[in-house]
Amino acid sequence: MHIELLKGHGSGNDFLLIDEISNNYTFSEEERANLARLLCNRETSLGADGILFVMESDHAEGRMRVFNTDGSEASMCGNGLRLVARYICELQGRTDAVIETMKADLKVSKRNEIYPDIHTYQVEISPVLFDLKALPLNLDKTDLLNEKIDELSDELRFSALAVPNPHLIALVEKEQLECGLQKQLSEKLNGPNDLCPDGVNVSFVKPLQEGVIYVRTFERGVGFTNACGTAMSASTLVTCLQGINEYESVVNVCNNGGKVQCVVHRNNGEYYIDLIGNATYLYQAAVEVDLQQKSFTMNSQIHLAEQPSYEKLQDDVQRFLAETI
Numbered sequence: 001m002h003i004e005l006l007k008g009h010g011s012g013n014d015f016l017l018i019d020e021i022s023n024n025y026t027f028s029e030e031e032r033a034n035l036a037r038l039l040c041n042r043e044t045s046l047g048a049d050g051i052l053f054v055m056e057s058d059h060a061e062g063r064m065r066v067f068n069t070d071g072s073e074a075s076m077c078g079n080g081l082r083l084v085a086r087y088i089c090e091l092q093g094r095t096d097a098v099i100e101t102m103k104a105d106l107k108v109s110k111r112n113e114i115y116p117d118i119h120t121y122q123v124e125i126s127p128v129l130f131d132l133k134a135l136p137l138n139l140d141k142t143d144l145l146n147e148k149i150d151e152l153s154d155e156l157r158f159s160a161l162a163v164p165n166p167h168l169i170a171l172v173e174k175e176q177l178e179c180g181l182q183k184q185l186s187e188k189l190n191g192p193n194d195l196c197p198d199g200v201n202v203s204f205v206k207p208l209q210e211g212v213i214y215v216r217t218f219e220r221g222v223g224f225t226n227a228c229g230t231a232m233s234a235s236t237l238v239t240c241l242q243g244i245n246e247y248e249s250v251v252n253v254c255n256n257g258g259k260v261q262c263v264v265h266r267n268n269g270e271y272y273i274d275l276i277g278n279a280t281y282l283y284q285a286a287v288e289v290d291l292q293q294k295s296f297t298m299n300s301q302i303h304l305a306e307q308p309s310y311e312k313l314q315d316d317v318q319r320f321l322a323e324t325i
Contacts, residue, residue, distance in 0.1 A: 001289040002299075005039075006087070007048065008281040010079030012226030012257020012314070016040065017052045017083055021062065021091070027053070033071035034291050040069040045298050046285070049225050052080045054087055060105050061097035062088040068221035075102040075164045078125055078229020078275045085109070085121040086279035103127065103164040111276055114261065115316075117309035118278045125233040126272035128163050135166035138195055146171075146242060151195060152185055159238045163273070166200045166220070167234040171242070174325055177204055177216065186218030203231045207244050208324045214254045226257025233273040236262035254321055258314045278313070280306045 003025070006017040016039055018025065027035070032053065040048045050068050057063040064084045066074040081099060085108035088097050096109035106124040114120045130143040137144065137160050144160040152158070156170045168189070176182075186202040189195060199220040206214045215235045217228040232253045239245040247266045252259055260277030283303045289296040 001291065002286065003035075003289055004284070004286045006281060007046070007283050007285065008083045008279065009257070009310075010082040010227070010229060010279055011232075011255055011260055011277055013077075013079035013228060014048045014226075014282070015050050015052045015077075015080050015083060016046060016048045017054060017087060019087070019091075020053060020055045031291060032065070032067055033073075034294075035289065036067035036069060037071045038289065038291065038294055038296060039287070044296070046287070046296075049219070049222050050074070050077065050080065052077075052084055054084055057100040060100040061092060061094065063100040065102070068219075070221045072221045073102070074221065076104075076125075076230055077165075078123060078233055079227060079277070081106065081108065081123045081229065082121045082275070082277055082279040085123055086119055089121075099123075114259075114277060115309070115313040117306075118313060119280065119306070120276065121279045122274050122276045123229075124272060125163055125230060125275050128161060128234075128237065128271040128273070130161050132160060134162040134164070135160060135168075135196065135200060136198065137166070137168070137200070138197070145238075149195070152188075153181070156181075159241070160200075161234055161237070163230045163234045163237075165230045166196070166198070167203060167231055168196070168200050169203045169205055169231075169235050169238050171238070171244075172204045172206055174206065177206060177325070182216065182218060183224070190218070190220055201228060201231050203228070203235050205235045205239070206325060207239060208254070208321075211245060211249065212252045212254065212324075213239055213245070214321060214325060216256060227255035227260070229260070229275050229277075232260055233262050233275050237264050237271060237273060240264045240266075254317050258310065259317050278310055280310045282307060 053065040055063040066077040190199040217231040263274040286299040
């Protein structure tokens, strides 16, 4: 099986993008899952946090499907959507588009550079659901905002929401970031358990300054990543709900892979978030895949020249985090 692909990242959250619009690919559901397990393996010459399949849509400019490294399908991926937004807009000569995702059709658009020489796109994060059944999170209540979960921690308070990926978010101090608590809780909630039987993304959030937060996320199906777009969006919303940040205002969200900007919109009790950040291409590659043998060979790899600009942003963010956390 010959496949051409593009590797890129949003906030250091890296993906392999496979274009099914321009190419004659037909994958079964089993093949999609197996391709993700094989090609995203970090021990191979590729490696990534997931695969973005870019497909035709019968009513939008394109369709995105996201498969995690373990072969599971994610309902949404904000960092990945920025890459798909750029790919679709450049493919079709547009500056804005609508992308079909599993749960919703989402607006995307090209934006002014978040940092010099960095391709920047804005994507819509919605719907936002607070009903615990949407995650699901099995507690004897309908929603959870800044409350303790006795089974998890005596000290932390959690908020739960789906955007539409499920997220459990805690505002923390430096000491809680530096201990192993997040890893312990995340592995518990993403293994066999009664609280979150389908697993959940777990984020620790530290407010840094007015309009600036830091978010670290353990992603369901992946583990710790440099950044998670839906987690950063959901975390920003939680800070607005708690009066730490303002609605309709830009919040700078730092992460281990760089930074994004989020704007939370509230309308008649409903919410959606604009996620603004980089869509950086790393290289183009062609691979020959043998799924039966669970192997592939790299036929070609053409590196692109976009990463150095992003590394300057990363360096600035890391200096800022060292000074403020």
